[in-house]
Amino acid sequence: MPRDFTKVIEKIDLIAEKVYNDLKSSEIPHLKLPTRTKTNIRFDEKLNVWKYGGNTTERSAKSLDGAYMMLRTMYMVDFIKDMIKANKSSTLREMYYISEGWDLAKFHSQPESDSLAEDLEVITSCMREDFKLRPEEDGARVIGNFTLEEMTRNKTKKKIHCQDDVGDSGYTIPYNVEPEKITFKGADADFILAVETGGMFDRLVENGFDKQHRAIIVHLKGQPARSTRRFIKRLHDEKKLPVLVFTDCDPWSYRIFGSVAYGAIKTAHISEYLATPAAQYLGVTPSDIENYKLPTDKLSKEDIHALKSELSDPRFQDRFWKHEIKLQLSLGKKSEQQALAKYGLDYVTDTYLPEKLAEMGMLKK
Amino acid sequence: MTEVEAIAHKLARQQKEISVAEFFERNKHILGFGNPTRSLLTSVKEGVDNVLDACEESGILPEIYVEIKNHEDGECRLIIEDNGPGIIKKQVPHIFGRLLYGSRFHAIRQSRGQQGIGISAVVLYSQLTTGKHAKITSKIQEDRPATVTELAIDTNRNRAEVISRAIVHWEKPSGTRLEVSIVADYKRGKRFVYDYLQSTSIVNPHAQITFKEPDGTEHLFERTSETIPKKPIEIKPHPQGIELGTLIKIAKGTKSRRLSSFLKSEFSSMGDRTTKAVCEKAQLDRGLDPKKMSREQFLTLHKAFKKVKIMAPSTDCLSPIGEILIKRSLKHQTQEISPEFIYTASRPTSVFSGSPFQIEVGIVYGGSLPKDKSVRLLRFANRVPLLYQQGDCVSTAAISSIDWRRYGFDQSSGKGIPSGPAIFFTHMSSTLIPFTSESKEAIADIPEIESEIKLAFRECARKVQSHIHKEVKRVKTREKFDLITKILPEIAKKSSDMLGKPVPSLDAVITKIMDVIWIEDLIECEKTSSKPVQATLFEDSSENIDGGWITKSTILVVNYKNMPQKFNLYALIPEDAVVGTVTPKPAKITSRYIKWNLDAIDPANKVDISFELAGLDKGDFDENDLYIENINASYVIGADKWEGE
Numbered sequence A: 001m002p003r004d005f006t007k008v009i010e011k012i013d014l015i016a017e018k019v020y021n022d023l024k025s026s027e028i029p030h031l032k033l034p035t036r037t038k039t040n041i042r043f044d045e046k047l048n049v050w051k052y053g054g055n056t057t058e059r060s061a062k063s064l065d066g067a068y069m070m071l072r073t074m075y076m077v078d079f080i081k082d083m084i085k086a087n088k089s090s091t092l093r094e095m096y097y098i099s100e101g102w103d104l105a106k107f108h109s110q111p112e113s114d115s116l117a118e119d120l121e122v123i124t125s126c127m128r129e130d131f132k133l134r135p136e137e138d139g140a141r142v143i144g145n146f147t148l149e150e151m152t153r154n155k156t157k158k159k160i161h162c163q164d165d166v167g168d169s170g171y172t173i174p175y176n177v178e179p180e181k182i183t184f185k186g187a188d189a190d191f192i193l194a195v196e197t198g199g200m201f202d203r204l205v206e207n208g209f210d211k212q213h214r215a216i217i218v219h220l221k222g223q224p225a226r227s228t229r230r231f232i233k234r235l236h237d238e239k240k241l242p243v244l245v246f247t248d249c250d251p252w253s254y255r256i257f258g259s260v261a262y263g264a265i266k267t268a269h270i271s272e273y274l275a276t277p278a279a280q281y282l283g284v285t286p287s288d289i290e291n292y293k294l295p296t297d298k299l300s301k302e303d304i305h306a307l308k309s310e311l312s313d314p315r316f317q318d319r320f321w322k323h324e325i326k327l328q329l330s331l332g333k334k335s336e337q338q339a340l341a342k343y344g345l346d347y348v349t350d351t352y353l354p355e356k357l358a359e360m361g362m363l364k365k
Numbered sequence B: 001m002t003e004v005e006a007i008a009h010k011l012a013r014q015q016k017e018i019s020v021a022e023f024f025e026r027n028k029h030i031l032g033f034g035n036p037t038r039s040l041l042t043s044v045k046e047g048v049d050n051v052l053d054a055c056e057e058s059g060i061l062p063e064i065y066v067e068i069k070n071h072e073d074g075e076c077r078l079i080i081e082d083n084g085p086g087i088i089k090k091q092v093p094h095i096f097g098r099l100l101y102g103s104r105f106h107a108i109r110q111s112r113g114q115q116g117i118g119i120s121a122v123v124l125y126s127q128l129t130t131g132k133h134a135k136i137t138s139k140i141q142e143d144r145p146a147t148v149t150e151l152a153i154d155t156n157r158n159r160a161e162v163i164s165r166a167i168v169h170w171e172k173p174s175g176t177r178l179e180v181s182i183v184a185d186y187k188r189g190k191r192f193v194y195d196y197l198q199s200t201s202i203v204n205p206h207a208q209i210t211f212k213e214p215d216g217t218e219h220l221f222e223r224t225s226e227t228i229p230k231k232p233i234e235i236k237p238h239p240q241g242i243e244l245g246t247l248i249k250i251a252k253g254t255k256s257r258r259l260s261s262f263l264k265s266e267f268s269s270m271g272d273r274t275t276k277a278v279c280e281k282a283q284l285d286r287g288l289d290p291k292k293m294s295r296e297q298f299l300t301l302h303k304a305f306k307k308v309k310i311m312a313p314s315t316d317c318l319s320p321i322g323e324i325l326i327k328r329s330l331k332h333q334t335q336e337i338s339p340e341f342i343y344t345a346s347r348p349t350s351v352f353s354g355s356p357f358q359i360e361v362g363i364v365y366g367g368s369l370p371k372d373k374s375v376r377l378l379r380f381a382n383r384v385p386l387l388y389q390q391g392d393c394v395s396t397a398a399i400s401s402i403d404w405r406r407y408g409f410d411q412s413s414g415k416g417i418p419s420g421p422a423i424f425f426t427h428m429s430s431t432l433i434p435f436t437s438e439s440k441e442a443i444a445d446i447p448e449i450e451s452e453i454k455l456a457f458r459e460c461a462r463k464v465q466s467h468i469h470k471e472v473k474r475v476k477t478r479e480k481f482d483l484i485t486k487i488l489p490e491i492a493k494k495s496s497d498m499l500g501k502p503v504p505s506l507d508a509v510i511t512k513i514m515d516v517i518w519i520e521d522l523i524e525c526e527k528t529s530s531k532p533v534q535a536t537l538f539e540d541s542s543e544n545i546d547g548g549w550i551t552k553s554t555i556l557v558v559n560y561k562n563m564p565q566k567f568n569l570y571a572l573i574p575e576d577a578v579v580g581t582v583t584p585k586p587a588k589i590t591s592r593y594i595k596w597n598l599d600a601i602d603p604a605n606k607v608d609i610s611f612e613l614a615g616l617d618k619g620d621f622d623e624n625d626l627y628i629e630n631i632n633a634s635y636v637i638g639a640d641k642w643e644g645e
């Protein structure tokens, strides 16, 4: 059944009305939205995730940049309204190319238009999906002993068992993972292991880790897409499975964990949909570098800067992170998950992961 | 005979006059002939400086021709020809064949030549290095033939030896041509010769210089001013700077029979009152015969000069270039760079140990000048470029001691020569340039001079800074124009379209966004027709201007504030400009500015203002200097606060 978009249209029109009324009453048009930077995210005790705080930024047509922004906003909401009316949808990339025809309002790069789409979500408290916009990111993969039901293009429901019905590359997570598209059926696993790199995902699959240790393995593919995070969160909530995150040992990987567990700065307005506050970081930790004598690289200037910036990031304020980040700064080193291959291809599945899981109370030694 | 006497006699046998050749050989580096590269430049310079001096004295617009022919063996043939007054036959051997012979050594007035060594040193250098004779052609009168003299220098007697003399026909009405052969490094010296001639042309905009290279290439440094610099008047020495010996020497030669008339007639700035005060201070009778005064009496007189307040020397003896001419010729000579702007500053006359002097400076900024290199310094003294010993020059010291960072230049630790896309020009005019040495390349570090140079550069730098400031402000406001003319209407259209409502009026929002009074100006030049310039308020404007340029300045004032605005506007004008038509009716015109008391301008309304200037050359006035009064200056783009006259 087709979705009802009247609410969305109302909210979009509200933006146009605000600008129009400003002009009508001789005010310089301006829009307020929460400041979307690190300094303005606060921990929401009720939801257990990080959300934007009370600071707001004003977008005003008083400056040239501000006026351009305002004009682009007008063009974008108009475009979204047209899409809703025509019952179409587009990818963010397609929208960026369409904006090439917006004359004065065109963007200089896609990150600019992506970011404005996020702004609109923040202003209207709608989701990107409400605007009929979707990412082009090809979905991440998942493998494990559970069954889901997907609504296919021909509007038929199809049951998929994510071990038996899929190949070695697993089930591909679609961009829409809301209940209208995906429902979870039975699951017989002990935990979800979210893995940063494809190489490690394939290693675990080849070694049969999912079967041997009753794990659901999800490939994060670097900074995880919204759908991946939403998928993990739903699986965690609905199947009551603990989530463990396994990444490289560098500041960028910690941010991957941060976005899975607490929400990303860019999407803090929808953290409660995307984040899994109960997720735990498994490794590789700076302590592991020492304990397992892992091969390392020197921290670059950018790495050090990122680590220091994490020390002031509200998402990394607990004792574990403070201790590990400081340790890494003093070591001056970083390492990769695949560095564990130093001790052989089976070391990660036979030794490292079981030891770490036991340490975290997930497995009996 | 005592032993000491014997030594004295022995020494006496060794004491003899040193010949000029020896003198030259010993001092050639001081005289600028230290190496073959320098020698080429020095030879050109001595010749060209003389032409400029001679032409100035005789009121001729100089046309100088410099040609260098290069021979394989390191020998150059140098030809310098002028259209000056010429030199009479009898004087030629003395001037070119005798060292320390000149007309300027004793004169107290501004000139390039000072010592009477210059050109004869070139001839001597030629003779010593190539053994060839100098050839001088000279003609002093239109209807008479020219004389060609070939001469050598008898170095033992410091006298010319005339080899041949002939009468020839010469096209020129008058002039002099010198041909000498010298050992010189043309390849390396060429650049210096070129730089020197170009720089000379900057400070002598009335001169036309042609430079022909060995390969036939001709460079023309054009004349940019038709006015011959006013002839500096010769003045008597000023008592305050004089040496005791000179004082005694003047007294020996005076015709005056009384001390008081001696002081009044032989020195400058000595009136009745000052003379009386000096004599009283020295406790000398005013009736004393100066020829019979004792050394002690001169000493007390000399001391008294320093104790009595004596008026500064008169400035008629100086011939500064003038700001307009500096700007004009800097502009002409930096065409290729196409600088963003050129500013100049000129100080009033000042004095150091009895000699009057005046400082003029200029800054050429922007264009294709490199941003990350040290600024280029162009130094001049009495219209002569100083090319060497930059580090020893007082102008360098003065520039280095200014904190240029304040004026938007890069300068490590706020000391030293700054970096930036600029050329700094310094010119000192004086009756006596205190050079650090005979080669006349650097001006000595004298506190009075340094302080004047600093003051001049500070003033100039402030103009540069305010220009840059204004430009930044303008760019910002221009962006706002984009905003209100293009983007805002689009925003309005899009939002109304979406809501299906009529597009609202934007006037009020536009005023709010701009929130300034915008002043924009345009300067155009047109060749005058013969119709007389209309006279306005200014009495002098009846002055007759025939031919030339009319500079028209148009100013647009727009009120983008949301209240009516009423204020006064000043436009600065060059002192030698004649004001033509002015609209609207000005409140006041002086020789420095035009003032309008503008009527109140309503929001979103504008006023057109214009004025015409005559008596200027094209490009002399290329930027309006606008000021406002009775309004908060921060509301206004394009004019500064009027600080009074």
Ligand SMILES: Nc1ncnc2c1ncn2[C@@H]1O[C@H](COP(=O)(O)OP(=O)(O)OP(=O)(O)O)[C@@H](O)[C@H]1O
Pocket: B046, B050, B051, B054, B082, B084, B085, B086, B087, B095, B101, B102, B103, B104, B105, B112, B113, B114, B115, B116, B117, B118, B119, B120, B176
């Ligand atoms: N081209 C010329 N035309 C007319 N007179 C000349 C010319 N060149 C030189 N003179 C005369 O010859 C004199 C001697 O010139 P010279 O260059 O030797 O000495 P100077 O210019 O007085 O001093 P300096 O040694 O500083 O150059 C000058 O003072 C001038 O009177």
Ligand SMILES: [Mg+2]
Pocket: B046, B049, B050, B112, B113, B114, B116, B117, B118, B119
């Ligand atoms: Mg001379």
